[in-house]
Structures are given as structure tokens and as C-alpha cells.
Amino acid sequence: MPVTNPRELGLLSDCESCFGLCCVALPFSASADFATDKDAGRPCHNLRDDFRCSIHTRLRESGFPGCTVFDCFGAGQKVSQVTFEGRSWREAPQTARQMYTVFPVMRQLHELLWYLAEALTLEAARPVHDALRSALAETEQMTRQSADALERLDVAAHRAEVNTLLLRASELARAGLDGKERRGADLIGARLKGADLRGANLRGAYLIGADLRGADLRRADLIGADLRGADLSGADLTDAIFLTQAQLNAAAGDTATRLPATLARPAHWADGAGKTASRNRPSRADQPPGGRSGNGPSGNGRSGNGRSGNGRRTRGTGRRR
DSSP states (O other): OOOOOTTTTTOSOOGGGSOSGGGTTSOBOSSSSOSSOBOTTSOOTTBOTTSOBTTGGGTTTTTOHHHHHOOOTTHHHHIIIIITTTOOTTTOGGGHHHHHHHHHHHHHHHHHHHHHHHHTTOGGGGGGHHHHHHHHHHHHHHHTSOHHHHHHOOHHHHHHHHHHHHHHHHHHHHTTSOOOBOTTOBOTTOBOTTOBOTTOBOTTOBOTTOBOTTOBOTTOBOTTOBOTTOBOTTOBOTTOBSOOHHHHHHSBOOTTOBOOTTSOOOHHHHTTHHHHHHHSOOOGGGSOTTOSOOOOTTSSSOOSSSOOTTOOOOOTTSOOO
8 A cells, every 4th residue: 555644755844854946946936925026036035044944933923915825835955955966056166057947847746645645545536546656666766867857757747647647536525515616716716604615626716814704615626726815714624635735824714723633723713813814915026926736636727825926935834944
């Protein structure tokens, strides 16, 4: 049986083992998510010499909430410690360009591993488990390739192949629920309080600032859905499909929000910061260049964390690089 535990697959961010790649390799634009502009390949001015963030404990208050919701799915430490064998871009400046190029590729592969591992836990998707296992093994093997090979990899083509399997797994898992078909729907600011969205196809849907208080999202497919500023207070997401920590971190919620056992309740929900986020709702204009995360399984090149199309950072562990 293949490993499906995210920790065993190395899909949980370990910022202490990373060379701050999300803070250097990726660009961001001044917006509701970031207080300033930063070009790709230029270290964030908050990045310290030890690759840690000087404002990690106050990112939201300092105007960088986008940093708190991004998830690299463990790609940062894989590139740092495996692909480049523990030599940082500061130690070996000649590797910087390639390291920055490989990081978003690795991030996409790791995100695919996350979804494939989850799909293998769906009992109803058993008819495609063999194909899912093969895809997981192939993707894992890709992550072990050299930097040169990763730089040449046609990750978009691989995403498209994997997406076919993930979509089929989702269809099998949602069969018989007559869920609503809202794939890629514009639901920005939508009033969906108490809505019955069981088994809904919300892949890639824009749910920015949506009122989902008390909504039933059990068995809904949320891959690539943009939940920035959405209010999930009292909502039931206990067995939502392909929901990630980054999506939860970008939303608002409360102690009554029901979550899958594999995901954690964001710390800012408890202190009311989530409500503030929902009042300061971001719009499409606030998205950094490239859209959301660019992983492709959603069918529109987004992953739902509200960050860049080349995949950016996470603080899901509560630690800084």
C-alpha cells in the first residue's frame, strides 16, 4: 500500500529546513495581501540572514496576510535539502537562478502529491485507486530528479493527466448526492448562508468574501476554490474533498466550523482576526500576477490560496523558515 500520510510524504512545510525560497524566488504586488511590491528573485526585506522572517509573529498586523496563508506543501525543504543538497543560494550564488526556477515546479508536484494521497483515502474512488497509486509514484519520482531535469519538466502536461484522475475520483466520491455544478463560478460576495452545498462541484470557484455561515459543504469538491475572506463560521466541511490548510487560513471561521480531521483550525479564527479579513474583502484586482497557485487540478490553474500563479509560501506550521 502506498503512503498517504502527508507528513510521511514530506508534504508539510518545514521552514527551518528551507532557504527562505518563498521569500526570495516569488514575486508579490502591493495589495490586500502584501504591504509592498517585490520582484521575483529579490529577497523580501523582512528576510533575515538565517532565512527566518523578522516579522513572522506579526505578519497580519504588518500588512502581509498573504504570507500567512500560502503553503508550499513541503517543496521548500525538498529543493533546499534534496535537490540542492543543503547548499543555499547565499553559499552558492551561482545556483540561485536555477533554484528559484525549480522551486515553483517542485511546489506544483508536491501539491499534486497532496491531492493524490487524499484521493486514495476516498473509499468510493476505489475503481481508480490503481491509477492513482501509479500517478502518485510517478509524481514522487519526478520530485527526486536533478535540478536540470526539473527545470525541463513539462509540469503542465503532468498536471493535466493527474487532473483527469482527480476529477474522476471526485465524481465517484460525490455520486448520488445531486450536488450543484458550480465549477469556476463567480460567487464573489455571494450570500450562501445555510446553503446546502453537499456534493457540490466548486472546483476553481471564486468564493472571495462569500457568506458561507452555516453552509453544508460536506463532500463538496473545493480544489482550487478561492476562499479568501469567505466566512465559514458554523459551516460543516467535515469531509470536504481536496480542501487545503491554505484555503482555511485565507478564510474566516469560528469554533463552530467543522473541519476535516487532517486540517487545523487557523489561529486567527480564535482571536477574531478572521472576521476582520472578511470585512476587508480582497477582490480579483488584489491577486498577484499569475492568478492563484497554478497547480492546475482545479481546471483553471488555481489552488485557492490567493497567491501567485507560480506558487508561494505557507506558515501552516506556525514557524518561520
